[in-house]
Amino acid sequence: MKIQIINGPNLNLLGTREKNIYGDESFDNYFKNLKSKFDKLDLYYFQSNIEGEIIQKIQEVGFEFDGIIINAAAYTHTSVGIGDAIRSITCPCVEVHISNTYSREEFRHKSYLSPYVKGVVLGFGLKSYDLALQSFL
Ligand code: DQA
Numbered sequence: 001m002k003i004q005i006i007n008g009p010n011l012n013l014l015g016t017r018e019k020n021i022y023g024d025e026s027f028d029n030y031f032k033n034l035k036s037k038f039d040k041l042d043l044y045y046f047q048s049n050i051e052g053e054i055i056q057k058i059q060e061v062g063f064e065f066d067g068i069i070i071n072a073a074a075y076t077h078t079s080v081g082i083g084d085a086i087r088s089i090t091c092p093c094v095e096v097h098i099s100n101t102y103s104r105e106e107f108r109h110k111s112y113l114s115p116y117v118k119g120v121v122l123g124f125g126l127k128s129y130d131l132a133l134q135s136f137l
Helices: 027-037 051-061 073-077 080-088 127-134
Strands: 002-007 042-047 067-071 093-097 119-122
Touching: 002 051, 027 042, 027 127, 051 067, 051 080, 067 080, 067 127, 093 127, 119 127
Parallel strands: 002 042, 002 067, 067 093, 093 119
Antiparallel strands: none
Protein backbone atom coordinates (compact mmCIF):
# COMPACT_ATOMS: atom_id res chain seq x y z
CA MET A 1 0.00 0.00 0.00
CA LYS A 2 1.47 3.33 -1.10
CA ILE A 3 0.85 6.30 1.19
CA GLN A 4 2.19 9.82 0.60
CA ILE A 5 2.70 12.20 3.50
CA ILE A 6 2.70 15.86 2.48
CA ASN A 7 3.78 18.61 4.84
CA GLY A 8 3.28 22.30 4.11
CA PRO A 9 5.10 25.50 5.01
CA ASN A 10 7.39 25.79 8.01
CA LEU A 11 7.02 22.13 8.93
CA ASN A 12 10.63 21.67 7.80
CA LEU A 13 11.42 23.55 11.03
CA LEU A 14 9.85 20.95 13.34
CA GLY A 15 12.15 20.39 16.28
CA THR A 16 13.31 24.00 16.34
CA ARG A 17 10.09 25.92 15.66
CA GLU A 18 7.79 26.92 18.56
CA LYS A 19 8.68 23.80 20.54
CA ASN A 20 5.98 24.54 23.12
CA ILE A 21 3.37 23.95 20.39
CA TYR A 22 5.02 21.51 17.99
CA GLY A 23 7.47 19.58 20.20
CA ASP A 24 11.21 19.05 19.86
CA GLU A 25 11.43 16.18 17.38
CA SER A 26 12.41 16.78 13.76
CA PHE A 27 10.08 15.30 11.15
CA ASP A 28 12.96 13.44 9.50
CA ASN A 29 13.63 11.60 12.75
CA TYR A 30 9.93 10.95 13.36
CA PHE A 31 9.50 9.70 9.78
CA LYS A 32 12.38 7.24 10.16
CA ASN A 33 10.65 5.65 13.17
CA LEU A 34 7.27 5.74 11.44
CA LYS A 35 8.70 3.80 8.49
CA SER A 36 10.09 1.05 10.69
CA LYS A 37 6.86 0.89 12.71
CA PHE A 38 4.70 0.58 9.57
CA ASP A 39 7.17 -1.49 7.57
CA LYS A 40 4.41 -3.22 5.60
CA LEU A 41 3.42 0.12 4.04
CA ASP A 42 5.23 2.00 1.30
CA LEU A 43 5.60 5.43 2.88
CA TYR A 44 6.73 8.54 1.01
CA TYR A 45 7.40 11.97 2.47
CA PHE A 46 7.32 15.36 0.75
CA GLN A 47 7.59 18.81 2.31
CA SER A 48 7.33 22.18 0.61
CA ASN A 49 6.96 25.80 1.61
CA ILE A 50 5.46 26.54 -1.82
CA GLU A 51 1.71 26.18 -2.44
CA GLY A 52 2.05 25.23 -6.15
CA GLU A 53 4.52 22.43 -5.35
CA ILE A 54 2.07 20.96 -2.86
CA ILE A 55 -0.71 21.04 -5.47
CA GLN A 56 1.67 19.45 -7.99
CA LYS A 57 2.46 16.58 -5.59
CA ILE A 58 -1.25 15.99 -4.84
CA GLN A 59 -1.93 15.72 -8.60
CA GLU A 60 1.12 13.52 -9.14
CA VAL A 61 0.22 10.82 -6.59
CA GLY A 62 -3.52 11.38 -6.20
CA PHE A 63 -4.60 9.07 -9.05
CA GLU A 64 -2.08 6.36 -8.32
CA PHE A 65 -1.39 6.00 -4.59
CA ASP A 66 -3.68 4.39 -2.02
CA GLY A 67 -3.77 7.42 0.22
CA ILE A 68 -2.46 10.86 1.13
CA ILE A 69 -1.88 12.24 4.62
CA ILE A 70 -1.63 16.00 4.42
CA ASN A 71 -0.70 18.69 6.90
CA ALA A 72 -1.00 21.81 4.74
CA ALA A 73 0.03 23.91 7.77
CA ALA A 74 -0.86 27.61 7.27
CA TYR A 75 -2.21 26.90 3.75
CA THR A 76 -4.99 24.88 5.42
CA HIS A 77 -6.60 28.17 6.39
CA THR A 78 -6.08 30.03 3.09
CA SER A 79 -5.74 27.73 0.10
CA VAL A 80 -8.71 27.20 -2.22
CA GLY A 81 -6.15 25.69 -4.64
CA ILE A 82 -5.11 22.86 -2.29
CA GLY A 83 -8.77 22.20 -1.44
CA ASP A 84 -9.59 22.01 -5.17
CA ALA A 85 -6.65 19.64 -5.80
CA ILE A 86 -7.90 17.29 -3.06
CA ARG A 87 -11.45 17.26 -4.42
CA SER A 88 -10.08 16.49 -7.91
CA ILE A 89 -8.14 13.33 -7.12
CA THR A 90 -9.35 9.76 -6.65
CA CYS A 91 -7.32 8.50 -3.68
CA PRO A 92 -8.54 9.13 -0.11
CA CYS A 93 -6.88 11.90 1.83
CA VAL A 94 -6.58 12.39 5.61
CA GLU A 95 -5.94 15.87 7.02
CA VAL A 96 -3.57 16.09 9.97
CA HIS A 97 -2.52 18.80 12.39
CA ILE A 98 0.02 18.52 15.17
CA SER A 99 -1.71 21.07 17.38
CA ASN A 100 -5.40 21.35 18.22
CA THR A 101 -6.18 24.17 15.83
CA TYR A 102 -9.59 24.70 17.48
CA SER A 103 -7.95 25.68 20.76
CA ARG A 104 -5.87 28.35 18.98
CA GLU A 105 -6.58 31.63 17.14
CA GLU A 106 -9.91 31.84 15.31
CA PHE A 107 -8.29 32.03 11.85
CA ARG A 108 -6.99 28.49 12.45
CA HIS A 109 -10.54 27.15 12.89
CA LYS A 110 -11.25 27.38 9.15
CA SER A 111 -9.95 24.63 6.85
CA TYR A 112 -10.28 24.73 3.06
CA LEU A 113 -9.36 21.02 2.98
CA SER A 114 -11.72 19.44 5.54
CA PRO A 115 -14.83 19.25 3.29
CA TYR A 116 -12.94 17.02 0.82
CA VAL A 117 -10.98 14.66 3.07
CA LYS A 118 -11.94 11.28 4.48
CA GLY A 119 -11.19 12.42 8.02
CA VAL A 120 -9.21 14.82 10.18
CA VAL A 121 -6.78 13.98 13.02
CA LEU A 122 -5.53 16.87 15.12
CA GLY A 123 -4.09 17.79 18.45
CA PHE A 124 -2.07 14.65 19.26
CA GLY A 125 1.35 16.07 18.42
CA LEU A 126 3.32 14.06 15.84
CA LYS A 127 1.26 11.04 16.91
CA SER A 128 -1.53 12.52 14.76
CA TYR A 129 0.35 11.09 11.74
CA ASP A 130 0.46 7.59 13.35
CA LEU A 131 -3.29 7.75 13.93
CA ALA A 132 -3.94 8.92 10.37
CA LEU A 133 -1.83 6.05 9.02
CA GLN A 134 -3.75 3.54 11.08
CA SER A 135 -6.94 4.67 9.37
CA PHE A 136 -5.59 3.16 6.13
CA LEU A 137 -5.00 -0.29 7.67
C1 DQA B 1 -0.50 23.20 11.92
C2 DQA B 1 -1.51 24.23 12.42
C3 DQA B 1 -1.53 25.44 11.51
O1 DQA B 1 -2.47 26.38 11.98
C4 DQA B 1 -0.17 26.10 11.46
O2 DQA B 1 -0.16 27.18 10.56
C5 DQA B 1 0.92 25.15 11.18
C6 DQA B 1 0.88 23.80 11.74
C7 DQA B 1 -0.37 22.01 12.89
O3 DQA B 1 0.14 20.98 12.46
O4 DQA B 1 -0.73 22.13 14.07
O5 DQA B 1 1.92 25.51 10.58
O6 DQA B 1 -0.97 22.68 10.69
